Amino acid sequence: MISFNQVSKRYGGAGGYEALKSVALVINPGEMVCITGHSGAGKSTLLKLMCAIERPTSGSVLVNGQNIGTLPASAIPFVRRNFGLMFQDNKLLYDRNVFQNVMCPLDIIGFDAADAAKRVRAALDKVGLLGKEKALPVTLSGGEQQRLSIARAIVHRPSILLADEPTANLDAAYAVELGELLRSFHQVGVTVVIATHDEQLAARLQPRRIVLEQGRITT
Amino acid sequence: MKNWLRQHRRSLTTTLARLARTPLASLLNISVVGVALALPLAFYVILTNLQSLAQDKAPTPQISVFLAMDAQASDAREIDNRLKKHAAIAKFRFIPRDQALAELKEKAGLSDVIASLGRNPLPNGFVIDARENTSAALEKLRDEFKAWPKVEHVQLDSTWARRLDATLQLGRLIVLVLAALLAFALVAVTFNTIRLQILTQRAEIEVAKLIGATNPFIRRPFLYYGAVLGLAGGITGWAIVWAGLWLLNDRLGSLTQLYGTSYALRHLSLPDAASLCAFAGALGWLGAWLSASRNLAEFDPE
Structure with missing residues (x-):
């Protein structure tokens, strides 16, 4: 599903900072993978390369057989639609209410309005925000915002869910809850890739572990 | 096809909502475009009036x-x-x-x-x-x-007709130059307006791109905005000229009455008015397209 072949990523030209060094890995469909490591080890970069937010400096990243490095810019949106993305900073739209935020991906794909509304409600139900459709994101707690972010990530039923530090801003109880949500997606066949330095989360989910250290995979 | 139509309808409603959300700024933008268009338009209307007047008074040289x-x-x-x-x-x-x-x-x-x-x-x-x-x-x-x-x-008796013709040709050239300049101004105004909009909607555009929006999808509401701005500006320009002529005709009526004749300036013909609005709309679209293409490129992956 996702395969990295001798992938390096360097920021800022030839003499710049090398975030990833000759990384090779394969993630199979339906797997749950945790990428751990210190901050600055390259976890976020790895995720960004998977969903074509960035292109590799050398090596190849294949997603469903397509080489992200050589894909034209016009094809990248269609690669992204395979993914559900959860960002470290959520990236919610604060001038839109909960319902409209989750509607976003369906708008982009071009769903029929009635069909889309059903899907949005189903996604909100799944994360327990069904009663807050009309609320603005600022009125939600940190945990709720994170769940809203999940709802938006999964509303178009992607085959891969990428989560960057999903528990970073959550207290322990919320983190457990969120872990269970991620597990439930894994159980219905979604490939889940989590970048985290939260050892407890990794321990609970018992996923396959990939440990990064200074841009290299150590296990 | 149905999907495509739906997306366009949605873009249009988004655009109109955007215009309505900032009524003052929208009105000012439309006025700028309208005034800019009114100037060459007024000149053009006067010119066509002169031309038809000349044709009435002097048919082909005999x-x-x-x-x-x-x-x-x-x-x-x-x-x-x-x-x-x-x-x-x-x-x-x-x-x-x-x-x-x-x-x-x-x-x-x-x-x-x-x-x-x-x-x-x-x-x-x-x-x-x-x-x-x-x-x-x-x-x-x-x-x-x-x-x-x-x-x-x-x-x-062709001498004076020739002189008139030369004068009208000069007038036509002036209208063309003015129109070209102000068409450029219209493109510049929309370019800048759209650039500001893109800046204020950075977050929204960034998220949309991250979750798989294509460039045409993101560009579309901006293009609509540009076209609507141009179109509304065209209508405003036409209205300004119409009101100006109406005022002039009022005065002109009493003036010519004193000379025992009657004369009224003719308004812009409907096909002319329609092509003006279409032209203004197209220019707005062009300005928006240039702006969106330039300013959206920075969201692409490195």
């Missing part, structure tokens, strides 16, 4: 041939025959001296003066329309007619 006072009816017939055979002449009319006198009496109200003359001072004449109205062709004909027997005088 050649008048006056026979000598002592010319006989046979001489007139001879000229008549020559004119009939002439290839360069579209049509001509013989005006007998008696008819000319009668017309003069009727037209100018000079019957008293003419009656006091005792005899008819007017010669027989021909009024000739040439096939070709270039000044060179007309002058050649004039010289030819002059040499005919019993022709006293040949008059070519």
